[in-house]
Amino acid sequence: MAADAVAGTTTPEFLSRMHVAHCVRCLRGLPDAAVEADCMRMMVAYYCLSSLDLLSGLDEKVSKDEKSDWITWIWSQYISDDQLAGFRGAPFLTGPSAAAQEPPHILMTYTALLSLAILRDDFSRLDRRRLIAFLKQTQLADGSFEPWLGSGEGGDVRIIYGALAICRMLNSWTGIDLQSTVAYIQACRAHDGGYGQTPHAEANGGATYCAVAALELASQPLQGKERDHTLSWLAHRQKDGFQGRTEKEQDACYSFWCGAAIALLGSADLVDRDSNAQFLMGCQFKLGGFAKAIGEFPDPLHTYLSMAALSIYPPSWGVPLSGIDPLINVRTETASWITEKLASSEPL
Amino acid sequence: MEFLNPEPPYVLFRDRPEWSDVTPIAQDDGPTPLAPILYSDKYKDATSYFRAIYVAKEYSPRVLDLTLEIIKQNASHYTVWQYRYRTLLALNSPLTQELHLLSKLLPTHLKSYQAWNHRRLLLLQLGKKSARGELAFAEIALAKDAKNYHTWVYREWLLCNFFAPAPAITTSPAAGEDAEPAIEELDEDGGADEEVWREEVVFTDRMLEDDVRNNSVWHHRFFVLFEGPRAKQSPDVAESEIEYTKHKIALAPNNASSWNYLRGILSHTRTPLPLLLPFARPYTLPQSAQSSLRAFADPGELPFLPGEKAQLPCVAALEFVADALAEEGKPEAGGVYDELVQRDPVRKQFWEYRKRSLQSASAPVGAQA
Numbered sequence: 136m137a138a139d140a141v142a143g144t145t146t147p148e149f150l151s152r153m154h155v156a157h158c159v160r161c162l163r164g165l166p167d168a169a170v171e172a173d174c175m176r177m178m179v180a181y182y183c184l185s186s187l188d189l190l191s192g193l194d195e196k197v198s199k200d201e202k203s204d205w206i207t208w209i210w211s212q213y214i215s216d217d218q219l220a221g222f223r224g225a226p227f228l229t230g231p232s233a234a235a236q237e238p239p240h241i242l243m244t245y246t247a248l249l250s251l252a253i254l255r256d257d258f259s260r261l262d263r264r265r266l267i268a269f270l271k272q273t274q275l276a277d278g279s280f281e282p283w284l285g286s287g288e289g290g291d292v293r294i295i296y297g298a299l300a301i302c303r304m305l306n307s308w309t310g311i312d313l314q315s316t317v318a319y320i321q322a323c324r325a326h327d328g329g330y331g332q333t334p335h336a337e338a339n340g341g342a343t344y345c346a347v348a349a350l351e352l353a354s355q356p357l358q359g360k361e362r363d364h365t366l367s368w369l370a371h372r373q374k375d376g377f378q379g380r381t382e383k384e385q386d387a388c389y390s391f392w393c394g395a396a397i398a399l400l401g402s403a404d405l406v407d408r409d410s411n412a413q414f415l416m417g418c419q420f421k422l423g424g425f426a427k428a429i430g431e432f433p434d435p436l437h438t439y440l441s442m443a444a445l446s447i448y449p450p451s452w453g454v455p456l457s458g459i460d461p462l463i464n465v466r467t468e469t470a471s472w473i474t475e476k477l478a479s480s481e482p483l
Numbered sequence: 484m485e486f487l488n489p490e491p492p493y494v495l496f497r498d499r500p501e502w503s504d505v506t507p508i509a510q511d512d513g514p515t516p517l518a519p520i521l522y523s524d525k526y527k528d529a530t531s532y533f534r535a536i537y538v539a540k541e542y543s544p545r546v547l548d549l550t551l552e553i554i555k556q557n558a559s560h561y562t563v564w565q566y567r568y569r570t571l572l573a574l575n576s577p578l579t580q581e582l583h584l585l586s587k588l589l590p591t592h593l594k595s596y597q598a599w600n601h602r603r604l605l606l607l608q609l610g611k612k613s614a615r616g617e618l619a620f621a622e623i624a625l626a627k628d629a630k631n632y633h634t635w636v637y638r639e640w641l642l643c644n645f646f647a648p649a650p651a652i653t654t655s656p657a658a659g660e661d662a663e664p665a666i667e668e669l670d671e672d673g674g675a676d677e678e679v680w681r682e683e684v685v686f687t688d689r690m691l692e693d694d695v696r697n698n699s700v701w702h703h704r705f706f707v708l709f710e711g712p713r714a715k716q717s718p719d720v721a722e723s724e725i726e727y728t729k730h731k732i733a734l735a736p737n738n739a740s741s742w743n744y745l746r747g748i749l750s751h752t753r754t755p756l757p758l759l760l761p762f763a764r765p766y767t768l769p770q771s772a773q774s775s776l777r778a779f780a781d782p783g784e785l786p787f788l789p790g791e792k793a794q795l796p797c798v799a800a801l802e803f804v805a806d807a808l809a810e811e812g813k814p815e816a817g818g819v820y821d822e823l824v825q826r827d828p829v830r831k832q833f834w835e836y837r838k839r840s841l842q843s844a845s846a847p848v849g850a851q852a
Contacts (some may be wrong), residue, residue: 167523171559180518204515211513228534228562230508235538237562287565288600326705326747335639335710337632337702370833371739381698381739383630405832 146452147416150423154438155192157423158183161435162205174237176225177212180205181246182435184253188466189442189456193253206254209247213260214239219272219284220265222247239269240283245297248304249465252473263479267310270298278315291332292323296345299352300463306478313353320346327381328364340372340379340392347396348462357400366400369393373407376414386427387418387437390444395461398447412450415441493525496532496552501545507531508538529553533563542573554588558595568604578605582613586620590627599633603640614645615679622686629690630699639706642683646676647712680713695731698740705744709751721752729762729787736766736789742799756807762787763807766800767819798827809841816841 161183165172172179184205187193193202212222214236221239228235244266251258273280279290280298295316302308322334323346329338330346347365350356357365372378377389390411397406417429418441424433425441446459460470496502509531512519522530529552536546550567553560571581582605585598592598606613621638624631687704690697707713708720728745732738749756765776765788773795777788789795805819820838824831 162518165518165520167521167526169520170522170526170557172518173520173522173557174560174562176518176520183518205517208513208515208517226510226512227530227560228537229511230534230538231511232508232538235534286561287568287604288561325702326710326751327702327743332632333636335643335706336636337699339632367833370830373829375829380630381743382696383698402836405830405836407829407832410829 146413146450147419149416149454150419150421151190151192151455153421153423154442155187155190155196155423157420157433157438158186158190158192158435159196160423174224174227175240175243177209177222177243177250178224178246179435180209181250181253182439184250185465185469186435186439186442188253188469189446189459191455191457202254206251206256209250209254209256210260212243212247215262215265218265219269220262221269238283238285241270241273241280241294241301242282242297244269245300248301248473248477249463249469252465252469252477255472258477261477263305263307266301267305267307270301271310273298274311274316276315278312278317278319280316289333290319292320292330292342292345292349293332295320296349296352299349303352303463304473304477317350317353317355320349324361328361328368330365337380338368340369340377340389340396343369344392344396347399351399351462362400366397366402366405369397369400370402370405373411374414375410376418377411384428385414387415387425387444388427388440390415390448391440394444394447395464398461403447406448408448409450411448412445412452412454415445495525495528496549497528502532505532505535505539508534510534523556526553526556529556533566537562537566542570544574546570547574547576551584554598558592558598561597564597564601568601572608578608579613581605582609589624593624593628593631593633596633599637602637606641606644611645614641617641618679618683618686625690629694629697632699635699635703639703639711642680642707643712646679648673648676677713680707680711683707691731695735696738696740698743701740701744705747709748718752721748721754724748725759732766733787733790736793736795736797737799739799742803746803756803756810760804760807763800763803765789766793766795766797767804768796770795796822796826798823801826805837809837814841 162180165179169179184193187197209222212225214221214223219239221241221244223237224240224243226237228237248258269284270280273282273284275281275290277290278295279292280294281288281290282294298311299316302311319334320330323330323332323336323342325331325336325338327338329340330343331337331339332342336342343365347357356362371381372389372393374385376385376387377393378385379389379392394406394411397403414429415425418425418427418431418437420426420433424435424438426433427437442456443459443461443464445454446456447461449456458467459465460467463470463473465473497507507528509527529549532549533553536549547567547570550563550570553563554567557563570576571578582602585602585605589598589602602617606617618638618641621634621641624634628634684704684707687700687707690700691704694700708715708724725745725748728741728748731741732745735741745759746756748754749759761784765773768776770789770791770793773789773791777785780788789797801819801823805816805823808816808819817838820834820841823834827834
């Protein structure tokens with residue numbers, strides 16, 4: 136325990152080694168209780184890999200061979216036909232004969248690209264044109280995107296964020312109708328200045344991050360009174376950590392969703408970093424990982440988003456985490472790798 | 484939710500005689516799986532049979548048993564949900580029965596996006612005649628979790644999809660010719676639909692009686708009265724809603740939801756904040772000042788004064804007053820922001836930023852509790 140001389144209280148120790156071990160453990164195997172993640176293992180893998188990236192634990196604790204195995208697995212989720220390409224979340228329909236195949240999914244594609252960048256893959260196997268064609272096919276008349284082709288599900292701001300983050304990573308905006316997407320996001324704006332997941336839905340922190348980030352990705356960032364109103368909504372979500380909705384309990388993941396949105400609006404100086412970190416450190420599990428609230432068990436999502444929030448808002452006593460790009464949600468150096476290796480310099 | 488009768492012991496699909504003609508297909512996750520799940524035997528068994536019927540494109544009654552078992556174990560399995568839906572349609576199954584089954588399942592899967600999506604798909608097939616009962620179902624679900632996001636989204640979808648006028652009827656160039664019959668039709672149906680939206684307001688009254696801090700309810704009320712497809716842009720609605728909210732604030736002053744609702748109405752109707760300064764000011768004073776306020780108050784204003792147990796001064800009221808003064812360009816706003824720094828220290832930097840922005844030409848807007 137390190138003494139906090141100013142406040143006269145003690146600050147909890149950040150358990151780096153425990154967190155690294157916890158994330159490696161999750162990548163090697165999850166308990167049966169995680170069965171609801173069966174169709175989205177790619178996303179779980181990203182949470183763990185990106186945690187390790189922030190902890191600088193990938194070179195230290197994972198062998199080259201194991202990393203190469205992980206890259207192999209991610210590429211084996213790559214689905215490409217003569218028109219479309221993208222990543223599925225896991226081979227949950229696939230038997231040895233591969234007679235059935237899962238369709239690519241926008242959020243699994245977004246997290247697969249980030250994971251490959253974290254592992255420093257060079258993307259030579261990626262067909263960028265077909266990936267853009269996939270996004271184009273999934274776009275709906277209202278400007279949103281369905282998560283996978285033929286899902287019969289409507290879109291929402293989460294899927295929009297994933298689709299636009301892919302466009303940004305590829306540096307290609309020709310495939311989609313951006314104006315209708317922006318109109319959809321605007322329709323999700325609530326009376327209190329936050330954003331809901333779909334039009335008419337209650338404002339919440341996750342949707343507000345997706346909306347703010349998507350508008351930024353679309354190079355149409357919030358401005359003027361709308362920006363001030365949204366910033367105010369976000370700032371009011373801080374208790375010690377952040378709550379996701381007005382008059383609800385705080386939850387570790389909203390330290391990222393609300394905190395990163397505040398940073399994207401250029402006002403990171405408005406967050407009380409030490410109060411936020413005190414709450415998050417209370418969510419730290421003694422065997423590694425972070426839980427959504429004090430006294431609960433950790434999971435990969437809350438583990439990653441807690442560390443991502445601490446990376447944006449390091450407390451006065453410091454945390455051993457690398458810097459993060461809050462827009463595409465990955466370590467700064469990894470974001471540079473994406474710009475270098477994935478972004479196309481010529482129009483697709 | 485447990486059923487009334489205890490369920491018989493679970494039998495794996497490989498031990499069920501009616502499945503003996505099917506060869507299960509195990510998952511092939513490759514030699515180096517990432518984040519593999521250590522599945523239970525039960526899940527491995529059921530999903531192996533699902534892979535087999537998926538490849539064989541079998542749509543039969545036993546598929547309904549199989550998909551139900553998988554959903555119970557993993558309600559996020561979107562392919563299984565979709566396959567079940569297609570099977571129901573292929574078999575011409577009675578969808579009200581499926582709706583009933585889903586009503587039993589949903590209380591344990593309130594957070595499953597897929598379960599609610601399945602319900603939406605069923606309703607699209609069943610049509611408007613079933614939609615009224617669904618509003619009642621959503622209320623039962625809210626009794627279990629009054630802030631469940633999916634339930635509220637579903638309720639808003641029901642209202643927009645089944646009880647709202649068809650959008651954009653006036654934008655068509657041919658509207659002039661067809662206007663008369665279209666309006667008649669709308670009126671006949673519209674009367675009953677109007678009633679549904681009126682009942683919706685009463686429903687939010689009930690919900691706020693239970694918990695005046697439930698922001699989902701306040702949000703829903705704003706949707707119904709101001710933003711939704713049957714919202715009326717009348718000054719009367721805004722006026723009576725402002726009165727309603729003042730009562731609710733008097734009941735529980737430190738409630739961000741009600742203050743946000745009030746500001747939402749003011750902003751929506753372009754009403755200046757300073758009009759409500761006489762209401763907000765008493766909430767910025769300590770409890771010790773309240774008895775003399777009550778003694779000198781107009782009888783009509785008494786119900787809007789803070790109660791004797793209210794924790795005062797109220798931060799949301801201070802913010803309201805500061806923003807109202809700022810809107811009027813009055814320099815006293817700065818002092819109120821200083822008080823907010825003291826009373827709401829986690830937002831110290833925010834209040835100081837607001838104070839700094841007083842200097843700039845445009846008045847700060849859109850603040851809230």
